[in-house]
Amino acid sequence: MTGAPLIEVEDLKLDLDDGSRRVAAAEGVSFRIDRGETFGLVGESGCGKSITALALIGLLRPPLSIGGGVIRFEGQAIQHLSAARQRELRGNRIAMIFQEPMTALNPVSPVGRQIAEMFVLHKGKSWREANRLAVEALASVRVPAPERRVHDYPHQLSGGMRQRVMIAIALACGPDLLIADEPTTALDVTVQAEIIDLMAELCAAKGTAILMISHDLGLVANMCKRVAVMYAGRIVEAQPAEAIFAKPQHPYTQGLVDSLPRLGERARRGQQRLREIAGVVPSIQSYPPGCRFNPRCPRATDICLSVPPEIAALPADGLVRCHHHG
Amino acid sequence: MAEPLLSLDDLAVHFKVGSALAGGVHTLKAVDGVTLDVKAGECLGLVGESGCGKSTLALAIMALIAPTRGHIVLDGRDLQQRQRLETARTVQMVFQDPYASLNPRQTVRRTLADPLRIHGVSDKAEVEARVADMLARVGLRPEHADRYPHEFSGGQRQRIGIARALILKPKLVICDEPVSALDVSIRAQIINLLLELKDEMGLAYIMISHDLGVVEHVSDRVAVMYLGRIVEQGHWQEIFEDPRHPYTRALIAAIPDPFHRAAVSARAKAKGEIASALNPPPGCHFHPRCPLKADICVSQDPPLEAIAAGHRAACHFRDRTG
Numbered sequence: 001m002t003g004a005p006l007i008e009v010e011d012l013k014l015d016l017d018d019g020s021r022r023v024a025a026a027e028g029v030s031f032r033i034d035r036g037e038t039f040g041l042v043g044e045s046g047c048g049k050s051i052t053a054l055a056l057i058g059l060l061r062p063p064l065s066i067g068g069g070v071i072r073f074e075g076q077a078i079q080h081l082s083a084a085r086q087r088e089l090r091g092n093r094i095a096m097i098f099q100e101p102m103t104a105l106n107p108v109s110p111v112g113r114q115i116a117e118m119f120v121l122h123k124g125k126s127w128r129e130a131n132r133l134a135v136e137a138l139a140s141v142r143v144p145a146p147e148r149r150v151h152d153y154p155h156q157l158s159g160g161m162r163q164r165v166m167i168a169i170a171l172a173c174g175p176d177l178l179i180a181d182e183p184t185t186a187l188d189v190t191v192q193a194e195i196i197d198l199m200a201e202l203c204a205a206k207g208t209a210i211l212m213i214s215h216d217l218g219l220v221a222n223m224c225k226r227v228a229v230m231y232a233g234r235i236v237e238a239q240p241a242e243a244i245f246a247k248p249q250h251p252y253t254q255g256l257v258d259s260l261p262r263l264g265e266r267a268r269r270g271q272q273r274l275r276e277i278a279g280v281v282p283s284i285q286s287y288p289p290g291c292r293f294n295p296r297c298p299r300a301t302d303i304c305l306s307v308p309p310e311i312a313a314l315p316a317d318g319l320v321r322c323h324h325h326g
Numbered sequence: 327m328a329e330p331l332l333s334l335d336d337l338a339v340h341f342k343v344g345s346a347l348a349g350g351v352h353t354l355k356a357v358d359g360v361t362l363d364v365k366a367g368e369c370l371g372l373v374g375e376s377g378c379g380k381s382t383l384a385l386a387i388m389a390l391i392a393p394t395r396g397h398i399v400l401d402g403r404d405l406q407q408r409q410r411l412e413t414a415r416t417v418q419m420v421f422q423d424p425y426a427s428l429n430p431r432q433t434v435r436r437t438l439a440d441p442l443r444i445h446g447v448s449d450k451a452e453v454e455a456r457v458a459d460m461l462a463r464v465g466l467r468p469e470h471a472d473r474y475p476h477e478f479s480g481g482q483r484q485r486i487g488i489a490r491a492l493i494l495k496p497k498l499v500i501c502d503e504p505v506s507a508l509d510v511s512i513r514a515q516i517i518n519l520l521l522e523l524k525d526e527m528g529l530a531y532i533m534i535s536h537d538l539g540v541v542e543h544v545s546d547r548v549a550v551m552y553l554g555r556i557v558e559q560g561h562w563q564e565i566f567e568d569p570r571h572p573y574t575r576a577l578i579a580a581i582p583d584p585f586h587r588a589a590v591s592a593r594a595k596a597k598g599e600i601a602s603a604l605n606p607p608p609g610c611h612f613h614p615r616c617p618l619k620a621d622i623c624v625s626q627d628p629p630l631e632a633i634a635a636g637h638r639a640a641c642h643f644r645d646r647t648g
Contacts, residue, residue, distance in 0.1 A: 044509040160599045188375035189536055190596045190615075193580035197595075215510050222582040252511075259514035261543035263581055267563060271543065273521075274514035280479040281509050296511075 004075040005032040006176055006209050007056065007094075012069035014051050014233075016284060017062065023284055025064065026052055026233040028311075033177065036207045038200070040220030040241070042256075043230035044281050049213050052230075053179045055079070056211070057096050058086035074176075092122040095170035097199075099182040101162035105154040111165045112138070112150025118172035137168040141198060160191040167199060174206055181213045196223060217256055221245055226317070229253050232282055232292035239318035249320040251297045252277070291323065299324045329402060330363035331497055331530050332387065332417075337361070337396035338554075339382050343604065354604050356382040358554035359396070361630075366497060369524065369531040371545030371562065373538065373577065375600050379554040380534050384500045387532070389413045401497060415445060418491040422503035424483035428475040434461070434486055435471040438493050445494055456493065463526070464489045464519060481512035485519065492523065500532045505540065517544065538581050542566050547636070550574045553603055553611040556630060560637030568647060570639040572596070572616045593617075610642070618643050 009031050016025040026048030033039045043049045054060045056071060058081070071079045078089065098104040106114055115137050116130035125133065131150070138146035141164040154162055163183060170178055180199065184192035200223055203210050214220050220227055221241040228238035229252065237250040248254045255277035279296040282288060288295055294304040301324070309323045339357040344350055357379045364370050374380050385391045387398060389405055398405040401416050421427035429437060438457045447453055458468055464485040475483055484504065491499050501520065505513040521544060524531060535541050541548060542562060549559040550573060558571040569575045569590060576596035596615040601607055607614050613623040622642050630640040 044511060158599050188600065189538075189580040190375065190576050191599055193595055194597070196582075216582065217510075218582040256511060259511065261517070261539040263539055263542060263566065263578065263583060265539075266542055267567060271521075274518050274543070276514045276518060277511040278515075280481060281511065 003035075004072075006035045006037075006074065007211075008032040008070075008072040008075075009052075009056070010070045010072070012052065012055065012071065013067040014048065014055060014060070015065050015067035017065070018285065019063075022067070024067065024233060025284055026230075027067075028234055029069070029230075030311075031228055031235065031238060033209050033211060035176065036204075036209055037226070038203075038210045038212065038224040040212045040214065040224035040227040041230060042214060042217050042220050042227060044215055046281060046284065047230040048233040049230050050181055053096065053181050053211065053213055056177075057090055057094050057179060059090075059096075088122075091118060091170075091175075092173045093175050094177045094179065095173070095175040096179040096181065097163070097166045097170050097183045100186050101159065101166045102154060104166060105162060107154055110151050110153055111157070112152075115150070115165070115169050115172055118169055122173045133172075134168075137172050138165070140171075140202065141165070141168045143168075159187050160195060163187060163191075163195050164198070167195075167202070171202055171206070171208065175208060177209045177211060178203055179211045179213070182215070183212075184219075185214070185216075192219075217244075218260070218262070229256070232287055233284070234292065234321060235319070236293065236322065237318070237320045239314060240316050243314075243316065243318065249314060249318075249325045250293075250322050251299050251324075252293050255296075291321075293322075328365065331366040331401060332362075332364040333397075333399040334360050334362045334383075334387075335397045335399070337383070337386060337398060338394045339379075339386050339391055340394040352604055355554050355606070356603060357386065357393075360551075360554075360556055362549060362556060362559070364498065364530050364532060366530055367524075367528050368546040369533055369544050371541035371548040372532055372534045372551060373536065373541055373548065374551035375536065377553075377600055377603060378551045379603070380551050381502060383551070384419065384502055384532065384534060387498075387500060388417060388419055411445060414441075414496075415494050416496055417498040417500065418494065418496040420484075420487050420491045420499060420501045420504050423507045424480055424487050425475075425507070427487055428483060428490075430475050433472055433474055434466075434489075437486065437490055438471075441490065441493050460489045460493050463492070463523065465515075479512075480508050481515060484508060484516050488516075488519065488523070492527065492529075495527065496529070498530045498532070500534070502534045503536070504533075506535070506537065513540075520544070538566075538577060550577070553601065553606050555611065555640065557612065557641070558639040559630075560634075564634070564637045568637075570633055570637070570644045570647070571612075571641045572618050572643075573612050574639075576615070610640070618646065 012029040014026040015022045041049045066079050070077050112134045115134040119125040119130035119133050134150055135146045143149050143164050184195050212220055212224055224241050227241050227244045228235045231252050237253045248257050258275040290306045291304045291309050294300040303323050309321050311319050311321050337360045341354045342351050343354050344352050372380050386393050439453050442453050505516050533544055545562045548562050548565040549556050552573050558574045575590045575594035578590040579594040598615045609625050610623045610628050613619045628640045628642045630638045632638050
């Protein structure tokens with residue numbers, strides 16, 4: 001292995017204070033992302049993927065808090081940095097794109113100013129210089145007529161254009177890591193394809209690593225080199241993207257891969273009943289003991305009901321958390 | 327050939343927007359000349375991006391919006407000559423958001439029993455029996471009847487939404503994005519349920535979805551809509567394996583495809599975003615985004631013409647493949 005990873009998360013635990021008690025919204029979360037690498041975090045709503053991202057960028061706020069573990073950025077622990085130090089990192093070295101660009105952008109400020117602000121805050125530029133750079137940044141995300149668009153307010157732009165503005169803001173300072181939390185869920189499919197291509201291309205050109213968070217396994221596997229799957233607050237499997245589709249090891253991942261109708265499948269095999277994952281996603285307050293997937297798992301045995309499975313290593317730096325994996 | 331269950335003839339729904347005092351009144355052509363059939367027992371997939379008019383089309387078929395032009399013939403009679411209640415017994419709808427589309431203050435029993443009472447089933451024992459039967463069909467237990475919507479998970483709520491749509495034994499059900507609000511691991515359950523019920527009860531579906539994987543899996547025929555018009559329609563296999571409209575190809579190319587299984591290459595992707603229906607581009611509405619654009623596309627609106635029996639596309643270059 002060459003050098004320290006860009007970001008390394010070790011045994012991270014995130015607590016949720018629900019008024020009467022603290023429950024672990026995520027625990028035992030460990031992964032690392034190398035420089036320039038694309039890493040995907042997949043899971044359903046409530047599995048803890050978004051709060052993991054917020055912890056990385058130092059935006060976790062009560063009732064959520066870090067309950068344990070380490071987040072290292074370039075080898076240095078960052079989870080307990082002062083607010084001022086965190087601000088230096090955030091936006092500058094680690095940037096984030098959110099799901100809904102309309103709520104993430106400031107509605108009463110022209111988009112050009114929101115981009116220029118990045119250069120003023122993090123790079124010490126004058127506003128005049130920053131405004132010029134903002135036009136360039138908009139051009140780089142292929143917004144037509146950027147010199148006019150910088151004066152527009154978010155409501156004057158379409159959803160796809162707003163997400164381009166978000167990307168321009170996020171990449172303005174040339175961050176080392178871009179966290180994209182469901183960046184295209186609010187967009188139409190053809191626009192989604194354009195935005196994903198744009199993001200991947202710009203990051204590859206600048207050597208920016210991407211942490212892509214999504215519920216869409218296909219989207220993530222298409223874009224990322226390695227993929228981790230989260231279920232009920234734990235990473236249950238991590239593998240290179242091709243392997244996760246071709247040889248998923250955890251019953252949950254296998255269920256996800258099998259349950260979704262994929263293009264071309266019907267022509268080859270006819271209209272077959274989809275494989276279902278039984279049951280429902282558990283809520284944070286009622287995670288089952290033992291393996292949290294056990295009530296829905298076709299392979300569950302006695303041990304799964306009482307003993308949480310340990311992490312088992314897989315080839316190519318992969319891992320799986322299951323008593324009966326394979 | 328048997329009479330289609332639903333037949334749309336040059337259907338248009340236009341809205342007046344704006345005011346004469348502020349910028350003038352404009353016409354928004356949400357649905358603009360749609361001709362379409364749905365046969366009994368078949369599933370028609372309806373795809374297109376937000377703003378293309380698919381939901382307005384659904385509301386017009388439900389008789390919840392009056393068409394500006396054209397006709398809707400449902401089960402042999404013009405929609406305008408049908409009574410509201412009679413239409414409701416023939417066509418029902420399953421909505422996208424099972425959290426917003428159930429009355430939070432009504433028990434499941436009431437949600438399912440009310441339609442029966444409104445439609446003249448007065449015998450209590452019969453109402454009770456039909457509610458219990460419907461709950462069993464959608465995979466819920468009898469004791470669920472006395473619970474309220476908040477006590478259920480998203481997938482279970484969608485089962486209740488399906489039960490409500492089917493309790494009157496309709497012939498046609500419009501499913502508007504029935505799984506897109508659900509957790510990924512729950513979607514297969516609901517898709518399987520919808521297909522089972524279709525066979526059991528002999529239902530026809532209009533399946534509105536932006537998820538082409540789902541549409542390919544469930545549909546017998548597929549219609550693709552863009553800015554108020556049908557741009558391509560055909561048998562599901564023709565649409566997915568030999569798409570002739572560049573927009574259909576763009577939709578297929580946009581699906582993440584880790585195994586490269588789609589019959590369309592990534593080069594077919596569309597540029598830019600859907601135009602406003604208030605001010606659609608002249609000629610072919612798709613031309614600003616189209617990789618095949620030529621002069622004729624700007625000046626002439628391509629008609630929806632046949633390529634093969636039942637397969638039609640509205641493109642000047644519909645004979646080009648790939």
